[in-house]
Each structure stands twice: as C-alpha cells, then as structure tokens.
Amino acid sequence: MRNISKRFGGVLALDSVDFEIEKGEVHCLVGENGSGKSTLIKIISGIHSPDPGGEICVDGRRISHQKSSNSVREGIQVIYQDLSLFPNLTVAENIAISSRVETGKRLMNWKETEEEAVRTMKKIGVSLDTRREVSQLSIAERQIVAICRAINANARLVIMDEPTASLSKNEVQSLIKVINELQNREIATLFVSHKLDEIMAVAQRVTVLRDGKKVGVFDASELTRQKLSYLMTGKEFEYTKLPPYSGDEIVLEVRKLSRTGNYKEIDLKVHKGEIVCITGLMGSGRTELVLSLFGMNPPDEGEIFVCGRKINPTGAVDAIRAGIAYVPEDRLQHGLVMNQPVGKNIVLTVLKRILSRIRFISKAKESMEVKRWIEELSIKVPSVDSPVNTLSGGNQQRVVIAKWLAINPKVLILDSPTVGIDVAAKDSIYKIIRELAAEGISIIMITDEAEEAIYHSNTTYIMSAGRIIGKYNSSELTEKELYEKINKI
Amino acid sequence: MRRSTRSNSGLRKIFVKSEFYLLLVIVAVSLLFTIMKPSFLTFTNIYGMVESNSFLAIMAAGVLVVLISGGIDISFTAIATVAQYVMATIVIRWGGNMFLAFAIGGAVGIGLGLVNALLIYFLRTPSIIVTIATMNLFYGLLIFISGGTWIYGFPMWFMERNLVRFGDNPGITIPILILVLSFILTWLILKYTALGRNIYAVGGNQEAARRVGISVLKTQLFVYCYMGFLAGVASTVQANMMLTVAPNALMGRELEVLAAVVLGGASLAGGTGSILGTILGFGLIIIVQNGLTLLGISSYWHKVFVGAIIVISVGITAYQRKLRERKGAIINVEE
C-alpha cells in the first residue's frame, strides 16, 4: 500500500501511510488508540476506500477496493476482536460459512461441511469436535474456529485484531503455534497488538503508527518495551518503583477465605494507602476472589474484616456500605451505563447522599456532587447530561473512578484497569492510583502485566489455581522473576 | 468464559436437549389422560384434535422461522384474516379450484409479510413494535373495507375436505395434508437450504452474518414473507374446515401460538429452535386442552392450565440458563 490517506470529516485519520507485507510474513501493526491503525485495517479489508492518490497492490497488481468483496476475493480475511462467530451454530458450520456464502450454493450439504471443516483444521494441525456448538467453546477454541474460517475462505492474508486479549499464557502459545503453521502455508498474518512479549515471540516486522502517520517499520528483534512505547507515543514514560509499604493500619483483612470451585484458604492483609497487586495466570481465581470481597460471590468459609470489623457482604450494597468499591474488568459493559448521562452515572452509587429531607432526590445536592467530581478528576464533558458514550475512552475511565470515589471508599478494587487503554491514558491512570493511595485509599489491583505489578504497586500477591502462592514487596521483583514464579518454573 | 472442553457422548446429548424432556412430559400427560379417559387415545380423538388445531399449527411453523431469525411477528393472525377474506371473496365470486384458493391465500400472505419485512428493515424499529402496528393496520383496514360481514356460501368443490378415505374413518383431509406439508417444507428449508442456515446465522449474530456476506435484508424479506405465506395458507385451511369466514375468528390467539413455539425451544433472542421442538411444544398445549375437554373440565380452566404450563416450562429453561451463567469459570482449585 502506498501513500494511503483517509480523511473523515475534519479529521485526517491517515496521512500518506505506506505499508507492505510479504507472502507468509508475520507482521504486527502497533499504535495508540487514534493512531489510525483500525482505519488502515479497514482500508486493507475494503470497508473504507483510501482517498484519491493512494494505491493498493496485491502481488504487484493494482487493486481498486470499492467493496469488501473485492478484498475477500484477493484473499484478505479479517478476524475482528469479537471473532464474528455464530454461537448457536456448530464448529463445522462456522468454519465453512464464509465459503458457503461466497460460492452461493443454494443447498446445505452437511457431510461436505463436516469434511471441509476437518480438512481445514488439519491444515493448521488442530482438531476440535466439529459437532459442538460454538457457544460451548472457550475463547481460545473460538479463536481457532475463526482462524479456520479465514483459511477455509482461501485467505492469503489473515488480519487479527488484538488476538491475545483474553487468552491465558498457554493459549497464547497455542495461538503462536497456529500462526507458525499459517506461515508454513505461506499465509501472511497481520495482527494488531501491543503486548511486546507476544510480538517478539512471533512477529518478524513491526509497523508503528502514530497520529495517522507511519513512524517506521522495524524488525521485531530491534524493539524493547521502552522503545516501542516511545515510538507509539513520542514520549518517554519513566516510572520509579514504589517502596515497600510501611505502616500498621490494616484496612482490609481476609482470613482463610474459601469458595468451592473458585479459591481456597485465602489470607490477605491490605493496609491504609497501600497499593496491592494480585497477579497470576488467567483462571487462577483472582476476579472470583475480589467479587467475593465485593459481595457478589459470597464465600463458603472464612472471614472478611474491614478496619477490624467483620463484614459479610451478600451483595454490592453491603460492600459499598463497608467502603469497598469495585471497578469491573469490562469497564464499558459493567462499569458504566453508556447511553445515560454522565451525571446520573456518577451519583448512581451514592443515591442516599443526594436525598433531600423528604427522601426525594435533591437536584441541588445532585449537581453539587457531580460538579465536585468532574472538577476533581478533570473530566472533560460538554455537559453533565451528555451520555457517557460521547466521551473519550480516557474520560470514560475517569467517570468510572469518579463514581467510586464518591462513596469514600476504604478499598478500591481495580480489575485489569489498563487493558485496552493506550500508553498515554495508562500513564494518567497510574498517576491517579498513586494520588489516591497517597490520600489514604487502599488499592487492590488485578493485573496480568508484570510491569504493572512491579512498578505500580507496593505489594504483590501471586495467585495460582485458587490459592495464594506468594507475597512479595514489588520493588524487590524483576520481570523475569515474576514471570517464573507465576508460571511455576 | 472458559468451559471444560469434554465433548459429550451421543447418548448424553439427548438428555441435555430440552426436546427430550418435553417428549417425556407429553408421554406422561398422555398416559395420565388415557388412564382417566380411555377415549383419549383413540384415532378419532387424536385426529380430530390435530385437525381442529391445524391452522394454528401451520402458523406456528411460520412463527418459528421468524423467531429463529431473531425477530417476532404478532401480526400473523391479522394477515391470516385478510388473506381469508380476499380468498373467499374471489373464490365465491369467480370460482376456481382448491389449488387456486391456496395460491391466493398464500399470495396475499406474502404481500402483507413483505410490508412487515420492509418496515422492519428500513425503519430500524424493533419487530414487535412494527408488527403491533401492522396488526392494527391490516385488521382495521380489512374490517373497514369489508364492513366486517361474515362470508359463507362457498362453492361445492371448496367444501370437499377429504382427499383420501379409509373406509369410514376420515382419511387424509386437506387440513392434515397441508399441515404435514408445511412442517416438512419448513424443516427442509431450515435444515437443508442455504437460506435456512442464513436465518439461523442472522438470528445468532446479525453483525457477523453481515460480515460474512449474508444479506440480512434478503433473509428478513424471506422470513416475514414466509410467515405471511403460511398465515395465508393456514387461513385457507381454516376456511375449508369452518366453511365460513368471520372477522375475528382468527384473532386473539397470537400469543398462545408464540408461547407454544417458545415452549418448543425457540428463544425470543433468536438463533435457536427446531420443527421438532415446535411440534412438541404445540403438541403439549393442544393435548392438555383436549384432555381437559374430554375430562369435562370447563373450557374456562383451559387458559389456567396453559398459562401454568407456559410459566413452568419457560421458567425451568430460564432458570437453567441463569445457573449456567452464574457458574462462570470453574477453577480446579489445588488441594
């Protein structure tokens, strides 16, 4: 692709970008939110067409991309982050569906479909039960199905959008194996990601975009995390490690907490103003544990104490009353009511506080509360009544934090707070976390990123298979050590 | 969400399907009725039961297709009424034959179904709202234009119901024949045509269907037109049985049909459902009604029973789903 530009209204999403990928190459496209990478992908897949002056060539041939069907014909297949699968259909049907629709067959031949599916899976060395409904598969398995569908549609270039987002380390390994198989079959892979370890494990070259412009193309081996984030943002982010926590005041204590099928005999101590990180492999029980603290997943045994007082939360209401706040992993679906106004979202957790004497909602108290948080967290909103989904991602995150700060929490639980957030916004989140801790709010942070644990928490707990297998001062850990401990090497 | 990935053996699969339990309930209930009133299990009774409900059953097949696509249509009884009127008027005025009668009924149904499809697609309004509106629209216009008069005086050939006789017993009558044909046709479409599979796809994940290249418009056009077609055909069947056309004979039973189809495993959210399930769900409801009639329980109690069945069975399904969702990830906790 040469000289690709794209303007949307007043915004120049892409500015004279050149891009190329070779047959059978594994290439990674990296960039912040708003860097233009999704626009570029959309142009490659034919959903948008480039502004005049840009050209796209496949095998050296010039292409006109008026429709996405053109790009499909050229062998370009996109796997979106939601995988675009049909949960109610079988594996076989899902795999074969693109080619079935493409060839315009009128009748459905189940036998052929099965055979096609099995053949395709063999090509990349996987095997799944073709008769199972996709709704019963794990995310990793679903991803395999999506890739198989792309191959089945005779893809020569497979584009994957953040493929490793919800995968465990083992599953990522399997995925990397599959990508290698694709390579063997001379199918090029382009994926969008910013998890450096994975990029380095499998990509050959990396294209970095920033603000719609191409910053450069690099060999994966040349890059380090520092270099990459510098290239993506143009800024250097230096973090100093946090010192080990000193102080006696225990705010949250958990003793021998157990819940069958989730976790067992958890002991935890969180001090005032301490930032505690709970890390571990996916599926180790971390979210289940903190949900129990938040009252949404009541434990079978054990005790929870807040400031010395025993609590037994059986619902979010109880937890909030005790001063525990929880920001869910899926901020958009579970953390905010997107199409309702910002103001209403903020006060939702503290409705009791904005009541007037006759127990009605007092408009004055409501706007006072809302104004306070908008100012304190510098949330940029055109108006208090704007729906949350009109805000930028970073501002949305602030609204989430605002609504929880409103309850004057003793403990703020953040579940994977920086997933899907670009580097600059991540930085502001870390700043906010440190400020809150300095003000005396304790933070429990669940994270998958070793760097986050080491640089942004005082104490790190490691969970595995439902148990806590280690507790460390974060500053004393190195990434390699942490990786080994988590993976039990 | 991660799940354990053991695949189920074939036999185990049967136990998981809701159709199995439905069948069990039907057998149990039938047994109960037969014990209390042996005349239940006679050929005449069952035949009569199926025949008198045939027009509802035919429409149920249409409702099934709509539900699978992720939509809903409650205007089908209105469509049926209009189709019936048009068909009766033409046939009585100008004559014809049985085939023509069905063709007219079906054609009118397709036409009205087309209106539904276009409105739903282009207005981007939920299908329940659109079909509530078109229901009023179709029915209101019909009664206004026709004056709400009853129609009777069908030509002789129309009154012929039996096609094949087996001695004294009623043989294959038109209603039964059309019913069986409709179910077979629907089954074939849903299982063996690309169009049918597309309907499941659109119902399962509309956005993904679009991305894969399925024309959501064409799929929805087919779905609502097919519903209309079956509604028209069903109304002709009903006219054939009753030999009169009355304005509100068909109205008011939409929600019952809907409930029966959902009972059989179709979901309001779309993507699931089968002809077998619909047959079982619908079957259970008419068996219960028939049994109650035989036992001499006044028809007033029928609604109570049907309502209770709907609530209980749908409740079980919903509760199961809820439990499944709550379980989430099962972690093999180290001991």
Added chain:
Amino acid sequence: MSKSDNKRGILSKNSEILSLGVILAVLVLLFSLALPGKFLRPSNLQSMAFQLPELGVLAFAMMITMLTGGINLSIISSANLSGIIMAMILTRNVTPNMGGGELGWIIFLAILAGMSISLAVGLVNGMIIAYIGISPILATLGTMTLLEGISLVITRGYVISGLPRSLLVIGNGTFLGVPVPLFILIAVAIAVAILLNKTRLGLSTYMIGSNIKATGFSGINTNKVTILVYMISGLLAGIASLIMMARFNSAKAGYGSSYLLVTVLVSVLGGINPNGGFGKVSGVFIGLILLQVISSGLNLLGISQFLTLALWGALLLGVEALRLAKRRVR
C-alpha cells in the same frame, strides 16, 4: 456550561415532546375545522375526558415496565380480575338500604381487595422476571393467560353488575365540571412523574433499562427494583380497573382486551424507547391525548372505529419513520 447552553439543552431534550404537542395542536385545529362547532363543544370534550383516564392509567402501567426494558402484557387481565373481585364483593355484600357508614366500609374493603390482587400479580411478575430470569414478554404472557383463565372460571363468562350507586361517581361523576376519572388520571400522572424523576427507584428504573448489569455493579439491588416496578404497574392496572368498573357499572372477564396493544402504541408514540432507559411521563400524556383526540374526532366524523384502528397502526409507523429521519439528519 453557559446559560445559553443550558437553554439549548432543555429545548433539545424536550423537542420530542414539543413536536408531539405541535402535532396535537394541528390535529385539534383540523378536527375543529372539519367539525365546526361539534368538536370543541364542551360535551365532546367532556366525553373525551371520560374515556381517556382508563386508557391513560393503563398506559402508565405499561410505560414503567417498558422503561426497564421489559413489558407487561398482563395489565388488562390483572385489571379485569381485580374488577371482578371488587364487583363480587360489592354485589354480594351490599343491601339496598344499607347505611352510609357501612356502605363506605364495604366499598373500602372491596377496593382494598382489588388493589391487593393487582399488587400480588405484580409481585409474582416481578419475582419470576428477577429471580428466575424469564423474559418479561413470556413471563407476563404466562400470567396474562393464567389470570384470564381464573377470571373466566370465577365468572363463567357472565357479567357481574349492579354496583352501589355511590361508587359510580368514580367513573361517571364530575367535580367542578371536570370528570372525576380525569382527576384520578392527573393524580396518577403526577405521582408517576415524581416517582420517576425524583426518587431513587425512578433513577434506578431508567438505569436498569439501559444496562442492568452495570447498574447491579453500582450497588443497586436490581431484583428489588424490578419487583417494585412490576408491583406498581400492577397497582396502576388495579386503579384503572376501578375506573372501568365504575364507568361501566360492571365487571367481566374480557374487558378492554383491545387496550393492550394501544397502551404499547401510546407509550412508544410518547417517546418510550422499547429497549428501555428513556421516556417521560409528559410524552406519554401527550401521546394519550393525541390518540384520544384522533379517536373522538374520527368517531364524530362517522369514520368506523376499525379505520381508526388502522390509522393508529399507520400513525405509529409514521412516527417511527420521522424519528428515523431525524436521527439521519443529525
């Protein structure tokens, strides 16, 4: 946020309602021109004002459940059952020469019984929707069928009539020239508006309609809110049944079955988003008046009620088309 921004905000928030109001004004104008002297006559206005309230209260009963993203198909049958119970109590316990106090007491008990039934139905609806997880369409369809059945069993299809004269005031009397039921409707409208705008329950209702999971995570007891909403819906259906019973001086199993779809129509017309989360009492109120005006006007013009039915269907589709066009323009 400057003052002018605020003003613009208020204007756009209410633009839907304003446009409905404009349509209403235009229609009233057209009808009075087509029926000079007849349409705006006090007796016509009064008859409209008598017919409006029962549909209105039912529309509010439907509206609040739609705000949560659900629907309540059982309002009519629940109203009928309440009416039947109330009528039964009244007809069996009232003798012609009963004293005023005793009469009042029986009436009070009857009304209490009727309202309790509706509340109980709402409780059941809410519980199976919240705790068992049945979708509202199916849950209320089930209760609707059950209640219809129970009503039929109790009444055997007969009409119960012959209610005490003093009760009929609720349905047929006027106070200061304004029909009593209209007062009830206005009181209900105000109460529902206050509930939705000024209470925690109201805010929670809107939020649940938009995103029930996120609302649950924010510390709202969504089960409790759902149950309360359906109970209030039931209560409103009960109030509507009181008005209907008083107006018709009777109660029977199948009254007002055509009202069900009309209440949905009115709600959607009035701006209730069928997916939940948005809509105001004022919108529904104007939608109500709009429908009543059209209905009366067409009736006076001698147009068959069936054509009116068709027109309502067309009107709903038209309004949706307009809304679509407006969204496109933006």
